[in-house]
Amino acid sequence: MKNYTSIQDIDNINSWIEEAKALKASPLKHLALGANKTIGLLFFNSSLRTRLSTQKAALNLGMNPIVMNVSGDAWGIEFEDGSVMNGGTAEHIKEAAAVVSQYCDIIAVRAFPTLTDKPKDESEQVINSFIKHASVPIVSMESATGHPLQALTDAVTISEFSKVAKPKVVLTWAPHVKALPHAVANSFTQAMQKMDVEFVITHPEGYDLNPEITRDSPIIYNQDEAFANADFIYAKNWSSYSNYGKILNSDLDWMVSAEKMKLTNNAKFMHCLPVRRNLVVSDAVLDSENSLVIQQANNRTFAAQTVLKKILENL
Amino acid sequence: MKNYTSIQDIDNINSWIEEAKALKASPLKHLALGANKTIGLLFFNSSLRTRLSTQKAALNLGMNPIVMNVSGDAWGIEFEDGSVMNGGTAEHIKEAAAVVSQYCDIIAVRAFPTLTDKPKDESEQVINSFIKHASVPIVSMESATGHPLQALTDAVTISEFSKVAKPKVVLTWAPHVKALPHAVANSFTQAMQKMDVEFVITHPEGYDLNPEITRDSPIIYNQDEAFANADFIYAKNWSSYSNYGKILNSDLDWMVSAEKMKLTNNAKFMHCLPVRRNLVVSDAVLDSENSLVIQQANNRTFAAQTVLKKILENL
Amino acid sequence: MKNYTSIQDIDNINSWIEEAKALKASPLKHLALGANKTIGLLFFNSSLRTRLSTQKAALNLGMNPIVMNVSGDAWGIEFEDGSVMNGGTAEHIKEAAAVVSQYCDIIAVRAFPTLTDKPKDESEQVINSFIKHASVPIVSMESATGHPLQALTDAVTISEFSKVAKPKVVLTWAPHVKALPHAVANSFTQAMQKMDVEFVITHPEGYDLNPEITRDSPIIYNQDEAFANADFIYAKNWSSYSNYGKILNSDLDWMVSAEKMKLTNNAKFMHCLPVRRNLVVSDAVLDSENSLVIQQANNRTFAAQTVLKKILENL
Numbered sequence: 001m002k003n004y005t006s007i008q009d010i011d012n013i014n015s016w017i018e019e020a021k022a023l024k025a026s027p028l029k030h031l032a033l034g035a036n037k038t039i040g041l042l043f044f045n046s047s048l049r050t051r052l053s054t055q056k057a058a059l060n061l062g063m064n065p066i067v068m069n070v071s072g073d074a075w076g077i078e079f080e081d082g083s084v085m086n087g088g089t090a091e092h093i094k095e096a097a098a099v100v101s102q103y104c105d106i107i108a109v110r111a112f113p114t115l116t117d118k119p120k121d122e123s124e125q126v127i128n129s130f131i132k133h134a135s136v137p138i139v140s141m142e143s144a145t146g147h148p149l150q151a152l153t154d155a156v157t158i159s160e161f162s163k164v165a166k167p168k169v170v171l172t173w174a175p176h177v178k179a180l181p182h183a184v185a186n187s188f189t190q191a192m193q194k195m196d197v198e199f200v201i202t203h204p205e206g207y208d209l210n211p212e213i214t215r216d217s218p219i220i221y222n223q224d225e226a227f228a229n230a231d232f233i234y235a236k237n238w239s240s241y242s243n244y245g246k247i248l249n250s251d252l253d254w255m256v257s258a259e260k261m262k263l264t265n266n267a268k269f270m271h272c273l274p275v276r277r278n279l280v281v282s283d284a285v286l287d288s289e290n291s292l293v294i295q296q297a298n299n300r301t302f303a304a305q306t307v308l309k310k311i312l313e314n315l
Numbered sequence: 316m317k318n319y320t321s322i323q324d325i326d327n328i329n330s331w332i333e334e335a336k337a338l339k340a341s342p343l344k345h346l347a348l349g350a351n352k353t354i355g356l357l358f359f360n361s362s363l364r365t366r367l368s369t370q371k372a373a374l375n376l377g378m379n380p381i382v383m384n385v386s387g388d389a390w391g392i393e394f395e396d397g398s399v400m401n402g403g404t405a406e407h408i409k410e411a412a413a414v415v416s417q418y419c420d421i422i423a424v425r426a427f428p429t430l431t432d433k434p435k436d437e438s439e440q441v442i443n444s445f446i447k448h449a450s451v452p453i454v455s456m457e458s459a460t461g462h463p464l465q466a467l468t469d470a471v472t473i474s475e476f477s478k479v480a481k482p483k484v485v486l487t488w489a490p491h492v493k494a495l496p497h498a499v500a501n502s503f504t505q506a507m508q509k510m511d512v513e514f515v516i517t518h519p520e521g522y523d524l525n526p527e528i529t530r531d532s533p534i535i536y537n538q539d540e541a542f543a544n545a546d547f548i549y550a551k552n553w554s555s556y557s558n559y560g561k562i563l564n565s566d567l568d569w570m571v572s573a574e575k576m577k578l579t580n581n582a583k584f585m586h587c588l589p590v591r592r593n594l595v596v597s598d599a600v601l602d603s604e605n606s607l608v609i610q611q612a613n614n615r616t617f618a619a620q621t622v623l624k625k626i627l628e629n630l
Numbered sequence: 631m632k633n634y635t636s637i638q639d640i641d642n643i644n645s646w647i648e649e650a651k652a653l654k655a656s657p658l659k660h661l662a663l664g665a666n667k668t669i670g671l672l673f674f675n676s677s678l679r680t681r682l683s684t685q686k687a688a689l690n691l692g693m694n695p696i697v698m699n700v701s702g703d704a705w706g707i708e709f710e711d712g713s714v715m716n717g718g719t720a721e722h723i724k725e726a727a728a729v730v731s732q733y734c735d736i737i738a739v740r741a742f743p744t745l746t747d748k749p750k751d752e753s754e755q756v757i758n759s760f761i762k763h764a765s766v767p768i769v770s771m772e773s774a775t776g777h778p779l780q781a782l783t784d785a786v787t788i789s790e791f792s793k794v795a796k797p798k799v800v801l802t803w804a805p806h807v808k809a810l811p812h813a814v815a816n817s818f819t820q821a822m823q824k825m826d827v828e829f830v831i832t833h834p835e836g837y838d839l840n841p842e843i844t845r846d847s848p849i850i851y852n853q854d855e856a857f858a859n860a861d862f863i864y865a866k867n868w869s870s871y872s873n874y875g876k877i878l879n880s881d882l883d884w885m886v887s888a889e890k891m892k893l894t895n896n897a898k899f900m901h902c903l904p905v906r907r908n909l910v911v912s913d914a915v916l917d918s919e920n921s922l923v924i925q926q927a928n929n930r931t932f933a934a935q936t937v938l939k940k941i942l943e944n945l
Contacts (some may be wrong), residue, residue, distance in 0.1 A: 099903060
C-alpha cells in the first residue's frame with residue numbers, strides 16, 4: 001500500500017482490525033520503525049481528535065510529526081491547472097505537494113468539501129492533487145467525501161464490542177444546525193459493507209447518501225423500525241446529497257434518545273465526535289454505559305498507527 | 316499528587332523549591348522518566364513563556380509535547396451541563412477532556428477569566444471541568460483565579476536571591492491600560508503565605524484582592540510606606556476585585572520607578588512578564604542589575620519540571 | 631560563527647557548499663550533535679518551506695524544534711526603546727528575546743519588511759533587536775532585507791547543476807500583483823558575488839536594487855539581451871527600491887516563458903518559491919525538465935543544517 005485515502009485501500013479489513021488490536025496491546029513495539037522519519041500533518045480545516053491521535057500514532061512508531069495549519073501558517077494554495085495566479089492564491093499545489101515531499105516521508109492531509117460545488121467535491125481535488133504531485137505516500141485525515149481513518153477506527157471498535165457473530169449495525173442520520181459533510185457516513189458505510197454485519201441505514205427522505213456508495217445496503221426511512229434489534233447505533237448528521245449541501249430537516253424526533261435506544265437490542269451507541277449534545281444525541285444516551293464514543297476516540301490512535309505502520313513497511 | 320492546579324497542591328514548598336534547584340543544576344538527569352509519554356498543552360489564550368517553558372520542561376524529562384490552540388486549531392468547547400448544543404459550540408468538555416486523555420498522559424490547560432462574570436470565574440469552570448472529565452492529571456498553565464506554575468517559580472527565585480533569613484517581600488499593584496486577571500497576584504500571595512518571609516501587599520483603595528486569599532496578609536494603601544526596607548518588590552497590575560474587572564485608577568504614581576526603589580533595602584525587582592515598560596515599571600528599574608525578571612523566566616522551566624516530575628512519578 | 635543573519639556571515643562559500651553536500655549525502659551523521667538542544671522558530675510572518683525545512687534540519691541534527699507564530703500564539707512585541715507601552719504592544723523585545731533565550735539554544739526568526747518605511751526596514755529592527763537582546767545565537771529565516779538561508783540553498787543548487795567552470799547566472803525580475811520584499815534578490819546577489827560565476831541582473835527601469843548590494847554587478851534593462859547564453863535563470867519579483875515598496879510595472883512581457891528560455895544556453899530555471907504560475911513564470915517553464923525549483927526546496931534542509939551544525943559546534 002502506498003496511499004491511504006479511502007476505505008477501499010484496505011485489502012483485508014479483518015486482518016487490519018487484528019493488526020490495530022495488536023498495536024493497541026503493544027503500542028511501542030515498533031518504535032524503531034519510524035525513527036528519524038517525519039510525517040507532515042497538513043490541516044486545511046480544524047481538527048482535535050485527528051490532530052492529536054495521528055501525532056500520537058506517529059510518536060508510537062518513533063516518527064517526528066510536523067504540524068501545519070495551511071491557511072494560517074502558510075498561504076492560499078491554488079489547485080486549478082493552467083490558472084493565471086494573479087488572485088488570492090500564492091502557491092500552486094504542484095509545487096506545494098512536491099516541496100513538502102522533500103521534508104516529510106509521509107504527508108497527511110485534511111480538507112473538507114465546499115458543500116456547494118458537488119462535482120468539485122466529488123473530484124476530491126485537494127487529496128487527489130496531493131496524490132498526483134507529491135512524491136511520498138498520502139494519508140487522508142478526512143477529505144471531501146471520505147474519512148477512512150475514522151471508518152477503520154469504527155470497524156475496530158465494533159469488532160471489540162460485538163457480542164454476536166453477525167451484529168446488526170444501524171447508521172442513523174440525526175439533526176444538526178449546520179450543513180455537514182457526508183465523509184464519515186460514506187466511509188462508515190463502505191467499512192460496514194466489508195464486514196460480516198447486518199448493516200442498515202436510516203434517515204429522513206431527501207437525505208439519501210450517494211447511491212454509488214450505499215449500493216445495496218438497505219435504507220429505511222423509519223428510524224424506529226431501523227432500530228429494532230440493533231446491536232450498534234452509529235449516529236451522524238449529514239446535509240442532503242441530492243439537494244447538495246442543504247439542510248432539509250431539523251426534526252428533533254430523529255435525535256438519538258433513551259426512548260429510541262429502548263427499541264434496540266441494548267445497543268452500543270457510537271459517534272465519531274465532536275457531537276452536539278441534546279441535538280444529535282441526548283445526554284442520557286451519551287452518558288450511559290452503552291456509549292462507546294470515548295473508546296472510539298481511543299482507537300483513532302491505533303487505526304492511524306496501523307495505517308502508518310503499513311506505509312512505513314513499504315517505504 | 317495527581318493534579319497541579321493551585322499553589323495549595325504543594326505539600327511542602329521548601330522541599331519543592333529544593334527539588335526545582337536540583338533540577339536546575341541537572342536538568343537532564345531524569346530524561347528517562349517521561350520517555351514515550353505525551354503532554355498535551357491546550358491553550359484557550361495566548362502564551363509565550365508558559366508555552367515555551369512547559370515544552371522545555373517536558374523535553375528535559377524526555378516527554379513528547381503536543382501543543383494545541385483550542386479555538387484556532389479545533390473549535391468552541393461547551394462547558395454547561397445539560398445544554399442543547401444548537402449554538403456556537405461544537406463539542407462538550409465531557410467529550411473533549413475524555414478524548415484528549417486518550418492521547419496524552421498529562422494535560423496542561425490555560426484558560427483566562429472573563430473578568431465580567433465573577434461567580435463563573437470563581438467557579439474555575441474550565442480547569443475544574445478538565446479535572447472532572449479527564450482521566451489523566453491536569454496542570455494549570457494559568458486559570459481564572461490562579462497561576463501556580465508562576466508562583467512556584469517566584470518562590471524558587473526568592474529563595475535563590477534572598478540574602479537574609481526572613482526577607483521582606485512586597486507585592487505592589489502597578490498601573491495598566493487593560494483590565495487584567497488576579498491570577499498571578501492570588502497565587503503569589505498564597506505562595507508567600509507558605510514561605511518564611513515578611514509579606515506585605517500594597518495597592519490603591521478599591522483594588523483589594525479576594526479576602527479569602529489575602530487572609531491575614533497585611534495590606535497597605537501607601538506604596539511608599541510599604542516599600543520601606545523591602546528586599547523584594549513584586550509588581551503586578553490587576554483589575555478591581557470588588558468592582559469586578561473594572562479599571563478604577565491609572566495613577567502613574569504607582570509605577571515602580573527608580574525613585575520608588577530607593578525607598579527599599581536595595582530590593583530586587585520581580586515581575587512575571589510580559590510587562591509594559593514605563594507604565595508598570597520604568598526602564599531604569601527593569602534594566603538595572605536588581606531586576607530578576609529574566610531569572611524568573613528561566614525558573615519557569617524548573618518549576619514546571621518539578622511539577623511534571625512529581626506527576627510522572629505518580630502515574 | 632555565532633549568528634547567521636546575512637550571507638556575509640559566510641567566511642568561505644565554497645567550503646559551506648561542500649559541507650551542505652556532505653550533509654545531503656549523510657543527513658543523520660551528526661544526530662548526536664544537537665541532542666537535548668532546542669531551537670525556537672519564531673514566525674512574525676507566514677512560512678511553508680522555511681517552517682518545514684528548518685524543522686527537518688534541526689531534527690536531522692537531533693535537536694528539538696519549538697515553533698511559535700508570534701502574533702497568533704503570543705502577542706504584539708514592542709521594538710522601540712524608551713516607549714511608554716500604553717498601546718497595542720504587550721511585551722518589549724528586550725524581555726522577549728532574553729526570555730526565549732532561557733528556553734532555546736538557538737533562536738530562528740522570520741520578520742518581513744514594512745515596504746512602507748525604508749529606513750526602518752534597512753535598520754533590520756526585528757532581527758537586530760534579537761541579536762542585541764538574546765543571549766543565544768540568532769538565525770534569520772528571512773528578514774527585512776535578506777534571506778540568507780535561501781541564498782546558501784541557491785549557491786548549493788547552482789554548484790550541483792553547473793556544467794561549466796564559470797556559468798552565466800541571470801537574476802531576472804518578473805511581474806507580480808503584490809508588492810514584494812527585496813530580501814531574496816539581495817541575498818542571492820550577494821551570494822553570486824562570492825561565487826565564481828558570471829552574474830547579471832536584469833529588470834525594468836525603476837527596479838534597481840539597493841546599489842550598496844548590487845555594487846559592480848552588471849545590470850541590464852533588456853531581459854532578452856540578459857538571457858543570451860545564460861546557464862541559470864533565477865526569477866524573482868520585487869517592488870521598487872527607489873520608489874520604495876511601489877509596483878511600477880506589471881508588464882507580462884517580463885514573465886519567464888518558454889520563448890524567453892530559448893534565448894539561453896538551455897538554462898536551468900530557478901525560483902525560491904512560492905511562485906505564481908503564468909505570472910512570474912509560465913507553466914511550460916516550471917513543468918520542464920530544466921526547472922530546479924523542487925531541488926532548490928530540497929536543498930533548503932541542507933543549507934539550514936549546515937548553518938545549525940556550525941552554530942552547534944560553536945556553542
